[in-house]
Structures are given as structure tokens and as C-alpha cells.
Amino acid sequence: MNLLLHTCCAPCSTAIIEYLLNREIRPALFYFNPNIYPREEYEIRKNECSRYARQLGLEIIDGDYDHDLWLKNIAGLEKEPERGKRCLECFRMRLSATAWLANEKGFDTIAATLASSRWKNLEQIAEAGKQAIIPYPHLTFWDKNWRKEGLSERRRILLQENGFYNQKYCGCEFSTRNS
Numbered sequence: 558m559n560l561l562l563h564t565c566c567a568p569c570s571t572a573i574i575e576y577l578l579n580r581e582i583r584p585a586l587f588y589f590n591p592n593i594y595p596r597e598e599y600e601i602r603k604n605e606c607s608r609y610a611r612q613l614g615l616e617i618i619d620g621d622y623d624h625d626l627w628l629k630n631i632a633g634l635e636k637e638p639e640r641g642k643r644c645l646e647c648f649r650m651r652l653s654a655t656a657w658l659a660n661e662k663g664f665d666t667i668a669a670t671l672a673s674s675r676w677k678n679l680e681q682i683a684e685a686g687k688q689a690i691i692p693y694p695h696l697t698f699w700d701k702n703w704r705k706e707g708l709s710e711r712r713r714i715l716l717q718e719n720g721f722y723n724q725k726y727c728g729c730e731f732s733t734r735n736s
């Protein structure tokens with residue numbers, strides 16, 4: 558498997574990457590999260606991901622940070638609750654970019670660390686992932702439940718062991734009001 562793993566943050570990525578490495582799958586990471594606001598928070602989360610990738614010797618590809626474009630994508634959905642329609646659009650944007658990049662760079666599979674967070678809706682992530690690969694028939698979206706097989710527990714342990722910055726809200730300015 559030649560896997561491009563969309564990574565949303567270091568805490569959500571740890572247990573999934575460990576699971577993959579234990580099975581001799583070395584993913585490339587794609588950090589593309591224009592939803593995160595403000596920019597300082599974006600940089601902190603990106604730097605934590607980069608630090609972890611370097612530690613493991615994994616490639617990490619840096620996506621663009623265009624928060625204005627993200628805002629255009631979710632226009633009209635600002636008042637939606639978390640797990641509502643805005644989040645589906647947010648997942649679509651990030652996973653469509655992942656599928657596009659995977660196609661450009663010759664990967665055969667994509668997956669997303671987004672699904673490791675218990676605050677996110679698994680069905681929405683699966684829907685966004687499956688839609689993202691439609692233009693690329695050779696691509697597979699690995700629709701795995703990354704919270705099972707002890708992965709949620711490993712996430713908690715690895716977060717503590719690595720001393721990662723643990724964000725207090727999902728990412729966009731509309732999620733900060735829930736923190």
C-alpha cells in the first residue's frame with residue numbers, strides 16, 4: 558500500500574501512525590488544514606505534526622493555508638453546530654485536496670486522521686472520503702474506524718508520552734465558541 562495520510566494534528570495522528578508502522582506501512586503525511594483559525598494556532602498544530610514526522614522519518618507535505626478560501630467554501634453554514642453541515646463541507650475540502658495530491662504523486666490509497674477524534678462524525682468523514690476519490694478510479698479511500706482496536710487508548714497514552722500541544726477546540730473560529 559502506498560498511502561497518503563491526511564493529518565489534522567499530532568494528537569490525532571499518533572496512534573494511527575503507530576498502527577501503520579507496526580504493519581510496515583510507511584505513510585506520507587499531508588498537512589492541509591485551512592479551516593484552522595487563527596493563523597498562530599494553525600502554525601502551532603503544523604509544527605507539532607512536522608516535529609512528529611521528523612522524529613519518525615516520515616515525509617510530510619505542507620498544504621496551502623488559505624483560510625479565506627475555506628470561509629468561501631462554508632459560506633452560509635457558519636451557524637451550523639459541530640458535526641453539522643459545515644463540518645461535512647470542511648471534510649470535503651480537505652479530503653478532496655488529499656485525493657488530488659495522491660493522484661498527482663502516484664499514491665494508491667488515502668486515509669484521514671480526522672476520524673480518530675470522538676468529537677467528529679465518522680459517517681461524514683467516510684462520505685467526504687468516498688466522494689473525494691470519485692474522479693480517480695485507481696484511488697482507494699481507507700474507510701477504517703480508527704477508534705477501535707485499542708487505538709483511542711493508545712492515542713491518549715502517546716499524547717502524554719510525546720507532550721504534544723493538545724488543542725482546546727476543533728479548529729475554525731466557529732468551533733471556538735464551544736470550547
Ligand code: SF4
Binds near residue numbers: 643645727
Ligand atoms: S468545527 Fe471542525 S470540522 Fe467543523 S467546520 Fe469547524 S474546523 Fe471543520
